[in-house]
Amino acid sequence: MSTLSAIVAGVTYRSRNGAVEALSGVTLDVASGEVVVALGASGCGKSTLLGLFAGFVAPTAGQVLIDGVPVTGPGPDRAVVFQDDALMPWLSAEDNVAFGLRLRGVGRAERQQVARDLLRDVGLDGFAGHAISEMSGGMRQRVGLARALAVSPRFLLMDEPLGALDELTRERMQMLLLHLWQASGKGIFLITHSIEEALFLATELVLMSPRPGRIVQRYRPDFARRFLAGEPIRAIKGDPQFLAMREDLAATILAGDEEYARHG
Numbered sequence: 571m572s573t574l575s576a577i578v579a580g581v582t583y584r585s586r587n588g589a590v591e592a593l594s595g596v597t598l599d600v601a602s603g604e605v606v607v608a609l610g611a612s613g614c615g616k617s618t619l620l621g622l623f624a625g626f627v628a629p630t631a632g633q634v635l636i637d638g639v640p641v642t643g644p645g646p647d648r649a650v651v652f653q654d655d656a657l658m659p660w661l662s663a664e665d666n667v668a669f670g671l672r673l674r675g676v677g678r679a680e681r682q683q684v685a686r687d688l689l690r691d692v693g694l695d696g697f698a699g700h701a702i703s704e705m706s707g708g709m710r711q712r713v714g715l716a717r718a719l720a721v722s723p724r725f726l727l728m729d730e731p732l733g734a735l736d737e738l739t740r741e742r743m744q745m746l747l748l749h750l751w752q753a754s755g756k757g758i759f760l761i762t763h764s765i766e767e768a769l770f771l772a773t774e775l776v777l778m779s780p781r782p783g784r785i786v787q788r789y790r791p792d793f794a795r796r797f798l799a800g801e802p803i804r805a806i807k808g809d810p811q812f813l814a815m816r817e818d819l820a821a822t823i824l825a826g827d828e829e830y831a832r833h834g
């Protein structure tokens with residue numbers, strides 16, 4: 571068990587055009603075995619919060635800790651997955667997945683074994699030798715996931731990982747993510763601006779709002795666990811309770827949106 575914590579954390583960016591308070595007073599735990607999802611319109615500080623957890627961004631107020639120890643930068647205990655998969659297109663799927671292990675000096679045979687096992691886990695059995703440039707968006711995102719998992723991180727930090735995928739591929743990836751989560755028990759922090767995706771995946775859902783970026787609501791959906799217990803995805807996403815929560819979230823988001831407040 572491990573916990574990544576932001577404690578009353580704030581980030582103010584200073585640029586030539588002045589200061590931007592990107593995040594203010596955010597307290598949030600990502601513990602092993604939890605899927606914490608940040609939902610909100612663009613500009614509400616979601617990526618900044620992920621940057622704090624990843625160690626890319628230093629807090630200008632408050633603290634970021636792993637099991638009580640301050641985060642001082644990126645580390646192998648936290649793997650980051652972006653929407654833009656950032657794979658190396660000239661390498662095969664297997665070499666992309668094994669890249670981090672190679673940097674760590676893991677021998678060729680072991681790297682190959684780990685990479686092939688992970689490619690199988692993400693549904694790409696038989697694609698180890700394929701070039702990234704020949705793969706679809708969904709396949710690339712699977713390779714990206716396998717690559718993140720290859721270094722055995724304690725936490726997966728994902729910034730709109732499924733945002734570029736078509737609807738059906740996206741839903742398949744949501745199911746895959748939950749299965750991988752169940753098998754690994756890792757702590758996951760995931761950003762999305764899809765209300766439905768947030769509700770389906772989250773064990774804790776935090777709704778964020780901009781200027782300054784902050785958490786305005788917290789929910790504890792149980793749809794991910796229901797899915798993993800065997801309930802079909804269509805039954806869950808069509809469940810009146812799911813639909814009611816989706817509408818409630820949409821209304822809350824719109825109420826905080828100045829444009830809608832004037833015209834909606």
Ligand SMILES: Nc1ncnc2c1ncn2[C@@H]1O[C@H](COP(=O)(O)OP(=O)(O)O)[C@@H](O)[C@H]1O
Nearest residue numbers: 583585590592611612613614615616617618619
């Ligand atoms: N490096 C930066 N320098 C200055 N301002 C930034 C920087 N990164 C983000 N911002 C600003 O901080 C706010 C939050 O950005 P971000 O965390 O990217 O939000 P989100 O991911 O929710 O869209 C925005 O107003 C954005 O313009």
Ligand SMILES: [Mg+2]
Nearest residue numbers: 616617618729
């Ligand atoms: Mg962002």
